[in-house]
Amino acid sequence: MEEETVWIQQALAGDQEAFACLVKAYQTAVYNLAYRMLGNAAEAEDAAQEAFLKAYTRLNTYNSERKFSSWLLAIASHHCIDRLRQRRFALSLDELPPWRWLSSSRRPEEVVIRSEERDEVRQLLAQLPPHYRAAVILRYWHDLSYQEIAEATETTESAVKSTLYRARRMLAQGTLAHQNKQAVSLSQRAVAEG
C-alpha cells in the first residue's frame, strides 16, 4: 500500500513511469469492470484506456483518505455508464434478454454457443440498467463493500442495498420467466409429438 502512495505522489509530480506502475497494478480490475459493463472486448479496451486517461488528468483530485482502487473504479464505472447511455437508443443484440435469444429460431448453432456460462453472465448483466449493472459488478467481481459502492456510484449505503436487491430480483425473475417459458415449449412439443 505504501508503494502505491509513492507511485501516486510521483505520478502527481509528472512521473509517467510511476503512473505506468499504477496502470499495471490495476489494469485487470479496470478492464474487467469495463468488459462486464459493456459486454464486448473491443469497447472494453477503449473504455478502460479512457478511464486510465481520466484518472491521470484528475489525479490531483484524488483524496488519499479514500482507497485508490475505489476511486479508480468509480471513474471507470461512470465512464461505462455514460457509454451505455449514449448507445441506449441503438438496440444491440447484447441488450436482449437471454430468453429472447434462446427462443430465437433463426440461428440454432449460435444459441448453443451462447448458452455457455460466460455468455450467460454477459446476457444476464445486459438485462440490467447501467447503474444496477455497475453496483452488481462492483459487488461480485471487485468485492467492494456497500460503503465503497456508495462512494463509487455517488449514492448512499441504503440506496446501494436497494439497488442490489432490485437488480438481484430482476435477474432472478428474468431467469425464472425464461425457465417457465422453456418448460411450456417443451410440454407443447411433447403434446404435439405424442
Added chain:
Amino acid sequence: MTSCQDVGRLMSLALDQSLTQSEARCLEEHLRQCPTCQEEWESMQRVSRLFADAPLMEPPPGFADRVMRRVAQRQARRQRLLAGAALLVVCLSLVALALPETIRWLALLWQVITEPYLLSHGAKMVAQLLDLAEALGRACWLVTTALSSSLNQPVLLGYSFLVLVLTALWIRLVAGRRGGYRPVVNNV
C-alpha cells in the same frame, strides 16, 4: 408475518452475508411457508453463484503500454496547448505595450501628412530633393574623374586592391567567429 417484498430485501442481504440472526430466522421461516419466495430465492442463489464463479477478465497483452502511449500523447498535446497559450499571452502583452506608442506615432504621421503646406507644396519639395540628389551625384563623379586624372593608374589600382583586401579580412573574421560557435555540452 413478513411481506414478500421485505423478504426479497432480506434475501439480497443474505447473499452478502449481512443478515442479523433475527433477520436470518425471519427469512428462513418465510421461505418455509411461501413457495413463490422459495423459488425466487433459489433463482437468486443460482445467479449469485454464477457471478461469484465467473473469473476476472484479463486485459489483452500490451494493454498497459497502449495506455501509457495515450498518456504520453495527451501530455504532449497538453504541453503544446500550454506553449501556444503562453505565446499568445506574450504576443497580446507586447501588442498592449506597443499600442499606445504606435497610436502616438501614427497620429503624428497623420498630422504631418495632412499638413496644408505639405499638401500644397509636396510636388515642389520632391522636385527640389531630386535636384539635390542630381547635384550630389555630379559632385561624386567630378571627384572620381579628378582623382583618376591626377594620380597614376598603378596608385589608384593599388589603393583599390588594399580596400578590397581589408574588406575580405573583415568578412572572414566576422564569418569565422559566427561559424565557430558551439554550445557547451556537459557529457557526464
